[in-house]
Amino acid sequence: MSAGEETKPVSEVRELLRELILGREDPQGFFCMCVSLLGDADTRRLFLDLIKPLSSEYEHLHSQLTSVFLEYFSKDESEELELALTLSLYETKQIDPEDKLHNSDHQHHVPRSYKTYADVRTESSGADGSVVPENQPTAKCTLDTEVHKTRNAIKHINGDKITKSQKRRLRKKQHLLKNPSGPRPVVLWFRRDLRMWDNPALIGCLELGAPVIPVFLWNAMEEEGPGVTMSTGGASKYWLHQALVSLKRSLEERGSHLVTLKAEPSSLTALQGLMDETGAASVVATALYEPWLKERDDALWETLEKRGVTCHIYHSYCLRDPYTVSTRGVGLRGIGSVSHFMSCCQQNPAGGLGSPLDAPTTLPSPSAWPQGCPLADLGLARMPRRKDGTVIDWAVDIRKTWDFSEEGAHTHLEAFLRDGVYRYEKESCRADAPNTSCLSPYLHFGQLSARQVLWAARGARCKSPKFQRKLAWRDLAYWQISLFPDLPWESLRPPYKALRWSSDHAHLKAWQRGRTGYPLVDAAMRQLWQTGWMNNYMRHVVASFLIAYLHFPWQEGYRWFQDTLVDADVAIDAMMWQNGGMCGLDHWNFVMHPIDAALTCDPCGTFVRQWCPELKALPDDLIHKPWKCPTSMLRRAGVVFGDSYPERIVIDLEERRAQSLQDVASVRRRFRQFVDQRSGCDLVPVPSRLVQDALGSMEDIVKHEKNGFLLPVITRMEFKHQSEDPDRQDNPYSAVLKGYVSRKRDETVAFLNERDFTASVMCESAQRRERLERDSCLLEGLPRPTASRGGARRTQTRDPYSKVPGGVAVPRK
């Protein structure tokens, strides 16, 4: 073939050859494009000549292309005929949509308990809710039109420059040519449902009977939402990376693959690109409930559906879709508490929960995979480098602590139900024993579904209602964020925004790094820093300390948790910090005391010894208040304040607490319009949808305001009392809780606390006296005095709090 007679398609192929050499195209793709541009006969005739120039410098490429060519043309004639027939059939179908409808042979089946997006939309518009069949004539983006479009695109390529979208279309052609007669692939969009077991979206995909293309898209901006959300901080991003590694492996074990992609500029464009490239006809995903993500998804589904793509959305992230929770018949009194939420769910039931689904053993693959990017390129597990170039591996302890896989999730669940659940009801507050499930990161990333956990808990030998209720707490958080989209950054109780907050950066830093001088707080914050987790009780202790004793706004704690927790969850974290920060719908009716709380959760100091090893030689009874140790004891234990262990950053806890209380009282007086004069409760502006839902029975307590509705919400007695006289020092309703189990137990704790301290100091001075006497006898040559009986150190040998009948501690004998 001389250059003079070279046709346009041939020069386009030469152009593509350059792309291949530059590594921007793979041999398979290149070959398919040749077939598209030249047609079968010319490809057979010209291909080997066209690739000849590669044989010297790019020998490997050349041999790959040759074998692709030989393989393709080794097909017998009947196969080729079939291909031709299929393509012409598509052409015919394009001009005869009726025929296409009648021939729809792979209508999908959606499990009854789940809904497609089409269902949800038709339902909400009051239609009958029937499922939109995949091959419905209104679907604009059918296979035949795509083939046609692709052909047109190829016709219009201008030879000199191939644009990205042209390339994508060519790739789509490649997919179609490879699998011309099969059903069009379905994109399974993994988000926060990174599991094989009990994954309705995954099973829904399989029911479509088409090849499945699992994808994970990452766009940090979209996750963030409009406010200061800190949706995925360092630790949880690290977990996400590892969970994706594990998901990829699970998919590969099933003959599939995970395509990872940076969704730039948006998830919508990335998905559209994928649909174009693969010819996929539907997208399947699990619903997300953060309002900004829901908004994004709603717009995205709508655009895709307009383009003829069918979108199937399943609900499995929570036990209950938060957008279906109604207060009808229950009202708004007590809103924010888990019992109110459970009443709403019971009174207004949704469809049944159904039972967990099995994992599939295989997944049908497409004939060719779309191009993604390496998982590492998503930048989820980025490690900074030192000046000398070495990597700072900050996640080393997180790796040692956790198994990030779905199997790891099941192991945790089984171990908990076999062992920990027996102690959960009464002893879940213990910091020194693994009495809780540690399932939070797995639940957050959907490596376990809430339904699986609930089923397993119900079927366990020992049933813990308290544990099962925790799943309702989780749903409550998602309901709250669905009602209050600003939950992660805006206090729900307006007056509290005006509180006088501390700006002492050194205090905040000391809290973050576990250097406050309060061993229990420090141990918990160090555990968080190193492992990305701490238990619920300890989260209450450190949150109380930050807010009630250090006077920082709750948002500081929320953001730090979001960055350091492996289970950082915008909805739960925001709800809990708002409640702890006195601004939530249900603010905590207690303040954890940083020393006395230890007597309930770490009575022998085991937890503190693990995370603050510099204190490990201190006796049990003083390890939580080392500043009370006699100097000699500190010397023996090697504790030097300000050196081996920090000085306390605040000394007078009572005074700090009283100040916090006074500040609250004064803002409540300043913003009287947000205090209900009748009940003394705080008033919170609530969204009208909530009020409309409940109205009727609630007219009496909901005040109609110009800018919304104000609802009286649960308010601490001590606040009501203090507001009457902000300078008052003797508030009888003090919320400071020394322990957690009961006030009675607190009193016992206080008694033991005092007795132990006195006894320990007495012992210490007796020892000192003995030593002095012995030394002076030695000096004066007198006989040694007889040694007193019993050990000088009063180290506790038995933990008196591990069994607390009826919540009352048994004092030591």
Ligand SMILES: Cc1cc2nc3c(=O)[nH]c(=O)nc-3n(C[C@H](O)[C@H](O)[C@H](O)COP(=O)(O)OP(=O)(O)OC[C@H]3O[C@@H](n4cnc5c(N)ncnc54)[C@H](O)[C@@H]3O)c2cc1C
């Ligand atoms: C200030 C503060 C911040 C918190 N931030 C988060 C967070 O970012 N992510 C998070 O998952 N939990 C958060 N929690 C709730 C709770 O502390 C953790 O879910 C729990 O410690 C996780 O440990 P676990 O799995 O052993 O819990 P378990 O006691 O075994 O509970 C089982 C599951 O129930 C759910 N759950 C438990 N407690 C709560 C709760 N109070 N609210 C909602 N769901 C709950 C979790 O999914 C948990 O995994 C926070 C609590 C506080 C006080």
